[in-house]
Amino acid sequence: MRDISMILKSVWKSLFVFSAISVLAVSTVNAQDAKEGRTLFKAKCSSCHALDAKLIGPALTGVSDRHSEEWLLKWIPNSQALIASGDAAAVKVFNENNKVAMTSFPELDEAKVKSILAYIKEGEPKPAAGTGAVAVKDETTSGLSIAGIVAIVAVAIVILVVLGRASKLLERLILQKQGIEIEEDVPLKVGIRKMFKNKKFVMFFILCLIICLGSFGWMGMWNTGVHTGYQPVQPIKFSHELHAGINQIDCQYCHNGAFKSKNATIPSLNVCMNCHKAVQARDKYDGEISPEIKKIYNALGYDPETQKYDDSKAKPMEWVRVHNLPDFAYFNHSQHVVVAEDAIRKAKGLQPTEPVCFACHGPVNTMEEIYQYSPLTMKWCINCHKETDISGQKNNAFYAKVIEAHEKIKKGEKITPALLGGLECGKCHY
Amino acid sequence: MKGSTLAMNKNKFVYAAFLAIAFAATLSACRDKRSTGMEYARNMYDALALNPDQPVSTTNEYLKSFNGHAAQVPPAHTKPVGFTEYDEYPNTKEGYDAAGVSMVNPLPVDTVNLAEGKHLFTVFCNPCHGEKGDGQGHLVKIEKFSGVPSYFAGASSRGGNMADLTAGKIYHTITYGVNNMGSHASQISPTDRWKVVMYVQQLQKGQ
Numbered sequence: 001m002r003d004i005s006m007i008l009k010s011v012w013k014s015l016f017v018f019s020a021i022s023v024l025a026v027s028t029v030n031a032q033d034a035k036e037g038r039t040l041f042k043a044k045c046s047s048c049h050a051l052d053a054k055l056i057g058p059a060l061t062g063v064s065d066r067h068s069e070e071w072l073l074k075w076i077p078n079s080q081a082l083i084a085s086g087d088a089a090a091v092k093v094f095n096e097n098n099k100v101a102m103t104s105f106p107e108l109d110e111a112k113v114k115s116i117l118a119y120i121k122e123g124e125p126k127p128a129a130g131t132g133a134v135a136v137k138d139e140t141t142s143g144l145s146i147a148g149i150v151a152i153v154a155v156a157i158v159i160l161v162v163l164g165r166a167s168k169l170l171e172r173l174i175l176q177k178q179g180i181e182i183e184e185d186v187p188l189k190v191g192i193r194k195m196f197k198n199k200k201f202v203m204f205f206i207l208c209l210i211i212c213l214g215s216f217g218w219m220g221m222w223n224t225g226v227h228t229g230y231q232p233v234q235p236i237k238f239s240h241e242l243h244a245g246i247n248q249i250d251c252q253y254c255h256n257g258a259f260k261s262k263n264a265t266i267p268s269l270n271v272c273m274n275c276h277k278a279v280q281a282r283d284k285y286d287g288e289i290s291p292e293i294k295k296i297y298n299a300l301g302y303d304p305e306t307q308k309y310d311d312s313k314a315k316p317m318e319w320v321r322v323h324n325l326p327d328f329a330y331f332n333h334s335q336h337v338v339v340a341e342d343a344i345r346k347a348k349g350l351q352p353t354e355p356v357c358f359a360c361h362g363p364v365n366t367m368e369e370i371y372q373y374s375p376l377t378m379k380w381c382i383n384c385h386k387e388t389d390i391s392g393q394k395n396n397a398f399y400a401k402v403i404e405a406h407e408k409i410k411k412g413e414k415i416t417p418a419l420l421g422g423l424e425c426g427k428c429h430y
Numbered sequence: 431m432k433g434s435t436l437a438m439n440k441n442k443f444v445y446a447a448f449l450a451i452a453f454a455a456t457l458s459a460c461r462d463k464r465s466t467g468m469e470y471a472r473n474m475y476d477a478l479a480l481n482p483d484q485p486v487s488t489t490n491e492y493l494k495s496f497n498g499h500a501a502q503v504p505p506a507h508t509k510p511v512g513f514t515e516y517d518e519y520p521n522t523k524e525g526y527d528a529a530g531v532s533m534v535n536p537l538p539v540d541t542v543n544l545a546e547g548k549h550l551f552t553v554f555c556n557p558c559h560g561e562k563g564d565g566q567g568h569l570v571k572i573e574k575f576s577g578v579p580s581y582f583a584g585a586s587s588r589g590g591n592m593a594d595l596t597a598g599k600i601y602h603t604i605t606y607g608v609n610n611m612g613s614h615a616s617q618i619s620p621t622d623r624w625k626v627v628m629y630v631q632q633l634q635k636g637q
Contacts, residue, residue, distance in 0.1 A: 248568050
């Protein structure tokens with residue numbers, strides 16, 4: 001009996017191993033195909049197609065169920081030829097998708113198309129558990145730590161008071177035991193009144209108050225109208241850390257006015273749509289469009305299903321202004337970031353990889369929520385203008401003009417205000 | 431009697447000083463990052479002129495037609511100074527082909543224009559198209575974006591080889607966008623677009 005069971009066991013074992021190996025082999029072959037297909041899909045198809053969403057072309061999940069493989073092998077390399085041949089299914093697909101001709105891919109042979117189809121069938125490989133989890137930043141850290149410190153101080157005070165009372169009580173008990181009479185406690189109210197009759201104490205008290213509150217008041221008055229650290233809640237949770245930091249998009253891509261004009265400009269939503277027409281972060285929201293990206297669509301009246309804009313539903317985004325100079329102060333972005341870029345870089349010690357904007361706006365690429373980094377006070381402007389070295393500016397049209405005017409003055413030539421820009425409207429009208 | 435009134439006055443003075451300074455101190459100390467803190471003459475921060483990204487009063491009779499927002503299209507039959515119209519080449523296959531045939535780069539190919547073209551390319555195109563124009567920009571490498579073609583290899587989605595695209599076709603694509611690429615007309619001025627085209631045509635050689 002025992003032998004038979006042993007034999008059965010070994011047979012079972014070998015069978016199991018064999019089947020496991022064969023399954024593994026088949027699945028690795030599939031995985032290989034799908035992996036190659038994924039690379040091809042990303043390179044060739046994804047500018048118009050996604051697996052689960054309609055982009056320029058239809059969503060491709062389940063495409064093998066909708067069409068035969070034979071048909072797809074003809075369609076993908078050259079869809080126009082198939083439509084021209086009068087294939088009913090091809091004409092139908094062409095008409096269903098606004099008659100946008102699909103690019104021909106003569107370079108995709110049968111094996112490559114099959115691997116793309118294998119990838120579409122298998123879908124996006126699931127990330128291992130844990131790696132996909134989004135690290136949630138603890139926003140309340142600063143609030144919590146302050147509360148913690150206050151709590152510790154409060155507990156310490158309570159302990160001191162309790163201990164003091166206890167020791168007083170013990171002292172009193174000892175005195176009572178020794179039969180010594182103890183004076184009755186003076187009521188607190190009378191005690192305080194007595195204290196305030198002491199001139200020295202009153203002087204000391206007033207001095208303390210003046211030093212303490214005077215310094216607070218002084219600081220308060222100095223910081224009136226200084227918005228350093230101002231970090232308002234914005235209508236869309238736009239993260240500069242993600243866009244400028246992780247994605248390394250240049251500041252100028254969105255704030256292109258900073259290099260051309262006085263105003264750095266908040267980008268209009270069409271700039272967002274340059275990427276977010278396709279980037280919807282569906283992988284982080286269980287296949288749904290990210291709620292923050294949806295806010296862009298809602299504001300534009302854009303329907304991601306039909307890819308059409310409806311202007312009647314559009315409602316502008318009301319961003320909250322962070323940096324706000326008073327009306328009487330003139331500041332020009334392009335004058336600083338274009339004309340004075342080298343001087344500012346040198347003065348603030350910026351790395352070549354950092355944009356010149358960091359000089360005043362701070363490390364924007366680490367700010368999940370934007371805040372005002374610099375005080376923007378007059379003193380702050382003046383100090384920088386006092387310290388920054390602008391000598392040795394090459395190819396600078398402004399200084400070239402200044403030098404030219406000086407040469408003319410030296411030679412005794414006629415110089416008029418008009419020659420020095422005195423006819424610019426902005427010199428008088430503002 | 432005299433002494434006591436003096437003492438009273440002194441007390442009052444202390445109380446008053448205490449209250450005043452404590453008020454200032456609390457206002458300055460309780461800085462909330464969501465608020466701008468204590469401000470003097472707030473109306474100096476709110477310009478009379480419209481701020482481009484701020485809401486506009488809907489009750490002001492003169493501004494009613496603004497529908498609450500400052501961003502407006504120019505009035506009919508007007509155009510901004512220096513605005514170049516591009517109407518003869520619409521965003522269609524025909525417009526694209528026509529632009530490809532008849533548009534030529536008005537700027538001379540020189541080092542200054544190429545350097546500016548390179549800078550603009552780095553800012554506006556590099557994130558997706560890559561430094562060499564091979565379609566392997568940072569956003570493609572970190573898999574945020576995909577399906578970006580190479581300038582010098584493969585076929586264009588609108589026919590022909592990418593390497594053979596003419597200046598007019600590239601200009602048309604930057605202006606209107608194609609497939610997943612959006613229009614960059616609002617970000618890059620026409621002159622700057624030609625500088626980018628010039629640089630892209632250098633990259634098409636695939637060096």
